[in-house]
Amino acid sequence: xxxxxxxxxxxxxxxxxxxxxxxxxxxxxxxxxxxxxxxxxxxxxxxxxxxxxxxxxxxxxxxxxxxxxxxxxxxxxxxxxxxxxxxxxxxxxxxxxxxxxxxxxxxxxxxxxxxxxxxxxxxxxxxxxxxxxxxxxxxxxxxxxxxxxxxxxxxxxxxxxxxxxxxxxxxxxxxxxxxxxxxxxxxxxxxxxxxxxxxxxxxxxxxxxxxxxxxxxxxxxxxxxxxxxxxxxxxxxxxxxxxxxxxxxxxxxxxxxxxxxxxxxxxxxxxxxxxxxxxxxxxxxxxxxxxxxxxxxxxxxxxxxxxxxxxxxxxxxxxxxxxxxxxxxxxxxxxxxxxxxxxxxxxxxxxxxxxxxxxxxxxxxxxxxxxxxxxxxxxxxxxxxxxxxxxxx
Amino acid sequence: xxxxxxxxxxxxxxxxxxxxxxxxxxxxxxxxxxxxxxxxxxxxxxxxxxxxxxxxxxxxxxxxxxxxxxxxxxxxxxxxxxxxxxxxxxxxxxxxxxxxxxxxxxxxxxxxxxxxxxxxxxxxxxxxxxxxxxxxxxxxxxxxxxxxxxxxxxxxxxxxxxxxxxxxxxxxxxxxxxxxxxxxxxxxxxxxxxxxxxxxxxxxxxxxxxxxxxxxxxxxxxxxxxxxxxxxxxxxxxxxxxxxxxxxxxxxxxxxxxxxxxxxxxxxxxxxxxxxxxxxxxxxxxxxxxxxxxxxxxxxxxxxxxxxxxxxxxxxxxxxxxxxxxxxxxxxxxxxxxxxxxxxxxxxxxxxxxxxxxxxxxxxxxxxxxxxxxxxxxxxxxxxxxxxxxxxxxxxxxxxxxxxxxxxxxxxxxxxxxxxxxxxxxxxxxxxxxxxxxxxxxxxxxxxxxxxxxxxxxxxxxxxxxxxxxxxxxxxxxxxxxxx
Numbered sequence: 025x026x027x028x029x030x031x032x033x034x035x036x037x038x039x040x041x042x043x044x045x046x047x048x049x050x051x052x053x054x055x056x057x058x059x060x061x062x063x064x065x066x067x068x069x070x071x072x073x074x075x076x077x078x079x080x081x082x083x084x085x086x087x088x089x090x091x092x093x094x095x096x097x098x099x100x101x102x103x104x105x106x107x108x109x110x111x112x113x114x115x116x117x118x119x120x121x122x123x124x125x126x127x128x129x130x131x132x133x134x135x136x137x138x139x140x141x142x143x144x145x146x147x148x149x150x151x152x153x154x155x156x157x158x159x160x161x162x163x164x165x166x167x168x169x170x171x172x173x174x175x176x177x178x179x180x181x182x183x184x185x186x187x188x189x190x191x192x193x194x195x196x197x198x199x200x201x202x203x204x205x206x207x208x209x210x211x212x213x214x215x216x217x218x219x220x221x222x223x224x225x226x227x228x229x230x231x232x233x234x235x236x237x238x239x240x241x242x243x244x245x246x247x248x249x250x251x252x253x254x255x256x257x258x259x260x261x262x263x264x265x266x267x268x269x270x271x272x273x274x275x276x277x278x279x280x281x282x283x284x285x286x287x288x289x290x291x292x293x294x295x296x297x298x299x300x301x302x303x304x305x306x307x308x309x310x311x312x313x314x315x316x317x318x319x320x321x322x323x324x325x326x327x328x329x330x331x332x333x334x335x336x337x338x339x340x341x342x343x344x345x346x347x348x349x350x351x352x353x354x355x356x357x358x359x360x361x362x363x364x365x366x367x368x369x370x371x372x373x374x375x376x377x378x379x380x381x382x383x384x385x386x387x388x389x390x391x392x393x394x395x396x397x398x399x400x401x402x403x404x405x406x407x408x409x410x411x412x413x414x415x416x417x
Numbered sequence: 418x419x420x421x422x423x424x425x426x427x428x429x430x431x432x433x434x435x436x437x438x439x440x441x442x443x444x445x446x447x448x449x450x451x452x453x454x455x456x457x458x459x460x461x462x463x464x465x466x467x468x469x470x471x472x473x474x475x476x477x478x479x480x481x482x483x484x485x486x487x488x489x490x491x492x493x494x495x496x497x498x499x500x501x502x503x504x505x506x507x508x509x510x511x512x513x514x515x516x517x518x519x520x521x522x523x524x525x526x527x528x529x530x531x532x533x534x535x536x537x538x539x540x541x542x543x544x545x546x547x548x549x550x551x552x553x554x555x556x557x558x559x560x561x562x563x564x565x566x567x568x569x570x571x572x573x574x575x576x577x578x579x580x581x582x583x584x585x586x587x588x589x590x591x592x593x594x595x596x597x598x599x600x601x602x603x604x605x606x607x608x609x610x611x612x613x614x615x616x617x618x619x620x621x622x623x624x625x626x627x628x629x630x631x632x633x634x635x636x637x638x639x640x641x642x643x644x645x646x647x648x649x650x651x652x653x654x655x656x657x658x659x660x661x662x663x664x665x666x667x668x669x670x671x672x673x674x675x676x677x678x679x680x681x682x683x684x685x686x687x688x689x690x691x692x693x694x695x696x697x698x699x700x701x702x703x704x705x706x707x708x709x710x711x712x713x714x715x716x717x718x719x720x721x722x723x724x725x726x727x728x729x730x731x732x733x734x735x736x737x738x739x740x741x742x743x744x745x746x747x748x749x750x751x752x753x754x755x756x757x758x759x760x761x762x763x764x765x766x767x768x769x770x771x772x773x774x775x776x777x778x779x780x781x782x783x784x785x786x787x788x789x790x791x792x793x794x795x796x797x798x799x800x801x802x803x804x805x806x807x808x809x810x811x812x813x814x815x816x817x818x819x820x821x822x823x824x825x826x827x828x829x830x831x832x833x834x835x836x837x838x839x840x841x842x843x844x845x846x847x848x849x850x851x852x853x854x855x856x857x858x859x860x861x862x863x864x865x866x867x868x869x870x871x872x873x874x875x876x877x878x879x880x881x882x883x884x885x886x887x888x889x890x891x892x893x894x895x896x897x898x899x900x901x
Binding site for chain 1: 420421422424426427428429456475480481484485491494495496499500503504759760893896897900
């Protein structure tokens with residue numbers, strides 16, 4: 025399944041925005057709007073009538089009877105979307121761009137995989153980046169997210185802030201985290217950062233000073249060797265600052281996850297990298313060893329990066345063994361069970377976000393499918409020669 | 418794609434710099450190298466030479482090994498130093514909890530007459546060799562002054578159960594005084610268990626007192642080592658172990674063995690003896706130098722090679738048990754593995770630097786004299802008062818631990834700067850033992866090539882390294898011990 029999280033609106037009226045977008049929360053047409061940002065989710069003409077009766081001024085019509093001329097009399101702000109947005113439900117939050125005539129899904133209440141892109145700017149240029157950086161002024165994004173946070177269901181268990189590098193605009197980002205702490209104290213926040221900003225004691229102190237009860241920094245370390253990590257992230261001095269950042273965060277008792285993406289540069293050394301992690305950073309809270317998502321720069325650098333996961337199966341098993349026997353908390357992401365050693369299965373999790381996750385025809389007869397990560401449906405998937413159904417014995 | 422720069426571009430132009438390391442030549446063409454925190458790396462002569470001359474570069478394999486092992490860094494980088502500093506700080510963390518162990522010699526009297534014991538007395542005169550209540554209260558006051566948040570009070574002898582009424586008083590007084598001082602207390606009685614009875618067991622149960630006993634092996638060996646009227650030391654010890662396990666729980670009794678010449682050929686039987694009594698491990702201890710050897714100054718290295726054979730045979734037997742699914746530890750190996758495979762602070766009194774004398778433990782003798790270690794008190798019984806720090810009558814915790822005598826002994830013996838030790842590849846996993854070296858060589862520092870302590874440490878660590886590197890199935894067991 026691949027969900028369309030951003031796309032053109034068939035037609036749009038109103039929703040004038042100060043900057044880029046207006047953020048709305050979808051509601052059932054039978055309830056009364058509680059916030060200015062509430063919009064009725066309309067799928068039929070009876071929904072349409074109900075929304076009018078409930079007093080909505082905003083409405084989003086999905087794959088339904090979206091007569092623009094009739095709506096004009098009732099809804100100053102009105103947009104209609106095609107069937108690709110069928111998945112939208114009550115409580116979901118959208119950004120509506122009237123000028124660009126498009127919408128973006130920011131938050132889906134029913135999903136466990138919500139992620140907010142905080143910026144496209146980055147001081148790394150990773151060879152395998154799935155979200156290639158752009159050097160643009162996109163500070164408006166943080167404001168949009170702050171609007172969205174007020175509409176997110178407070179019972180949401182977790183979501184992620186990704187980038188770009190979220191801490192490039194540290195002060196504004198800390199304001200965002202402060203909102204999270206105050207508005208959504210029960211929601212775990214995972215921040216994907218390259219960790220370099222934490223080499224500054226001031227930044228680490230501010231981070232710790234948020235006193236957020238459920239905050240974790242997910243920081244990539246691609247190798248225990250300076251020049252290899254720097255090459256993968258295409259930035260001089262990155263290794264030194266990132267490691268220093270991890271040490272400073274842990275020194276202040278902050279939660280840190282180390283993330284290693286597996287490709288032809290990192291995978292052959294993964295056992296050594298994990299031995300180094302176990303010996304030198306045994307106090308980090310989680311280690312994620314992640315199969316490559318074949319999208320973004322990973323496609324452009326395919327020659328440098330592609331390695332069939334079955335060709336690093338044994339090194340990965342050794343790496344997981346080292347971490348697990350050291351008492352560290354390790355998970356393997358994005359790799360199907362058929363390409364993993366059985367000793368790794370207990371650590372392999374269903375990590376791929378629901379909106380870009382799928383299985384192949386071969387998977388139908390596989391007994392491990394209910395526990396298996398499946399595949400990315402995004403980008404240009406490249407499959408291992410090791411893919412084969414595991415048959416129950 | 419011109420947007421991406423090639424690998425070579427990230428080979429830093431900054432100079433490569435050496436970080437501190439220690440090494441030993443293991444044979445004409447190989448070196449054992451250890452970094453500042455005791456991670457071991459093996460290099461051949463060519464690699465070692467290139468490392469020392471900094472003739473290494475990214476991509477040659479040696480650079481990568483040296484970098485991940487913290488043997489080198491780049492000028493301007495700080496993370497390599499910071500990792501070492503953090504790990505060293507963790508390893509030395511035991512210094513934050515000074516003097517966690519306090520031994521009370523409540524009596525010198527004993528109903529056993531073991532030949533290797535230097536201290537016990539056969540006497541019925543309780544006034545002469547028992548600790549008085551006044552001495553005990555003063556000792557307790559000093560013990561509670563020590564800054565450690567958790568202290569262990571160990572009752573020693575002689576046979577401490579011969580003065581059990583005093584133990585009761587000390588436990589009760591310690592509990593009432595410590596409750597105000599927010600100090601956690603552990604109690605243990607080191608006893609041969611021969612005099613154990615129901616009321617003693619009830620008291621131990623009510624006050625969470627653990628028992629530590631002696632078990633030298635099968636009955637004939639044990640009884641030969643430990644004569645007593647009736648020649649039933651083994652039977653009484655075994656009966657006592659069972660009683661403690663039944664009344665207090667399996668984890669409330671531990672046993673220590675004394676190794677003698679007669680033990681050497683019987684290590685498997687000794688281990689089987691421990692297993693048959695439900696004990697979870699054994700400490701294969703070295704021969705004690707504090708007896709005949711000290712008097713004659715003839716404690717030679719010859720004995721240590723025989724002991725090492727004994728240790729290796731025992732460890733082999735224990736590892737085979739584990740590989741067959743029976744969990745059983747050798748405690749000295751376990752201690753060293755924790756130091757070799759983790760950075761947890763381990764302040765084991767006999768294997769740390771700064772030394773454990775005073776800073777790790779204080780011993781309050783029956784007569785009120787305070788010693789820096791249990792062995793120090795034994796030396797005093799033989800007329801050597803080098804490790805006597807003071808008397809409970811006029812001492813405070815600070816006056817004892819801050820005494821010039823103790824500070825001098827600790828400072829002189831630091832392995833971090835003592836001759837031989839400071840450049841030793843095994844230093845991170847070793848310790849200073851000024852009492853041993855004073856006893857055997859008349860000098861707290863000692864000449865390490867002549868030291869059986871030194872030979873034993875190197876022998877044991879090399880045995881462990883050999884297993885970790887060349888015996889995967891044993892390594893799997895040992896790695897589990899290391900994180901246990």
